[in-house]
Amino acid sequence: xxxxxxxxxxxxxxRPYAMTRGRTRASGEERLDLIALVTALIGGAEELPxxxxxxxxxxxxxxxxxxxxxxxxxxxxxxxxxxxxxxPVGVVRVLISDLLETGLVRISRPIPAxxxxxENILREVIDGLRAL
Amino acid sequence: MVSGPSDIAPAVxxxxxxxxxxxxxxxxxxxxxxxxxxxxxSLQTEExxxxxxxxxxDTSGVAAKRTTTVAMDFGRITISDALVLYLFGTPGQExxxxxWDELAQGAIGAVVLADTRRLADxxxxxxxxxxxxxxxxxxxNCFDGATRYPPDAVRAALxxxxxxxxxxxxxxxxxxxxxxxxxVVEHALRRSAEARTAVT
Numbered sequence: 001x002x003x004x005x006x007x008x009x010x011x012x013x014x015r016p017y018a019m020t021r022g023r024t025r026a027s028g029e030e031r032l033d034l035i036a037l038v039t040a041l042i043g044g045a046e047e048l049p050x051x052x053x054x055x056x057x058x059x060x061x062x063x064x065x066x067x068x069x070x071x072x073x074x075x076x077x078x079x080x081x082x083x084x085x086x087x088p089v090g091v092v093r094v095l096i097s098d099l100l101e102t103g104l105v106r107i108s109r110p111i112p113a114x115x116x117x118x119e120n121i122l123r124e125v126i127d128g129l130r131a132l
Numbered sequence: 133m134v135s136g137p138s139d140i141a142p143a144v145x146x147x148x149x150x151x152x153x154x155x156x157x158x159x160x161x162x163x164x165x166x167x168x169x170x171x172x173x174s175l176q177t178e179e180x181x182x183x184x185x186x187x188x189x190d191t192s193g194v195a196a197k198r199t200t201t202v203a204m205d206f207g208r209i210t211i212s213d214a215l216v217l218y219l220f221g222t223p224g225q226e227x228x229x230x231x232w233d234e235l236a237q238g239a240i241g242a243v244v245l246a247d248t249r250r251l252a253d254x255x256x257x258x259x260x261x262x263x264x265x266x267x268x269x270x271x272x273n274c275f276d277g278a279t280r281y282p283p284d285a286v287r288a289a290l291x292x293x294x295x296x297x298x299x300x301x302x303x304x305x306x307x308x309x310x311x312x313x314x315x316v317v318e319h320a321l322r323r324s325a326e327a328r329t330a331v332t
Contacts, residue, residue, distance in 0.1 A: 033237075033238070034151075034175075034206075034218075034220070034234070034235070035149040035150075035218050035238075036149070037147065037216075039146060077149060077208075077216075077218060079175050079218065079220075080173070080208065082175055082176065083173040083174065083175050083206075087176070088176045088177060088178040088201065089176065089177045089178070090178045091178075108146035108149075110149050110150070110151075110238050111148070111150075111238055112238065116320070116324050116327075117148075117150060119321055119324050119325065119328075121148065121150075121215070122240065122317055122320055122321040122324065123321065124211065124212070124215055125150065125215065125217060125240070125317050126314055126317050126321070128209070128211030128212060128215065129209070129211075129217075129310050129314050130310070132169060
């Protein structure tokens with residue numbers, strides 16, 4: 001390794017949005033809700049297929065792989081993925097939308113805001129909370 | 133598609149995700165309450181300063197800085213395989229209110245935590261949820277050493293509608309925090325039933 005002008009004390013030199021190649025908005029038309037659930041569509045495979053390319057032609061970044069790894073068995077919300085990867089929500093939204101466009105994840109959106117949850121579901125939440 | 137259908141985990145329906153907000157003034161116990169009932173995590177959101185705090189932040193001399201980072205607490209409670217409940221502690225400072233709009237969208241309701249020594253700190257949150265018609269309950273966090281007041285006295289002091297639940301709680305205690313959450317969901321359920329009978 002060639003000695004650089006900075007060392008570890010300089011802290012991270014890659015700003016979070018570098019891994020999204022400067023994109024601050026996801027390509028989808030609507031903003032992914034914090035509680036939208038993401039599920040990886042890579043089955044039980046621990047290894048990612050090597051030839052996956054994102055819409056722009058780039059390969060997957062380690063952070064894309066980390067997202068797939070985290071939601072391969074059970075879905076995780078956008079908020080959980082952001083804390084799991086220790087990245088701002090905006091960055092994670094862009095990364096998830098890359099994976100969505102590549103067909104590597106499925107996203108389950110919450111109930112639309114205009115619609116109240118069903119009364120039976122609310123009763124289930126009450127029972128579930130009481131059983132905690 | 134990357135892998136063949138046989139590699140894909142059996143198609144289980146995705147769980148339904150719901151959320152409840154935990155609001156209130158600074159230091160009133162929001163983080164404590166979320167932590168008492170779920171594994172708490174901190175979420176970073178980056179927001180544009182033009183929306184977030186233009187009147188507050190003096191950015192002269194830092195011309196390049198256009199975003200600010202806001203941290204929020206949140207927790208997950210798995211109710212069942214089909215149901216996941218997320219709790220979000222709303223950022224206390226009023227300059228982050230634009231975040232509340234997104235958080236409030238689609239929420240079951242909110243717990244507004246209040247401290248009887250500083251009741252005025254919870255006015256802002258109460259106004260916000262009233263104006264948006266989001267069901268909420270007031271949880272009076274009974275701090276050690278603070279005088280206890282009966283719920284009706286708190287209700288009168290906060291000028292709350294008679295149907296808004298007021299519960300005394302200790303945000304540190306799981307059962308107590310849980311009851312405050314149950315009060316919100318029960319209130320949402322009553323509201324929903326009333327709306328239904330009003331229509332038919």
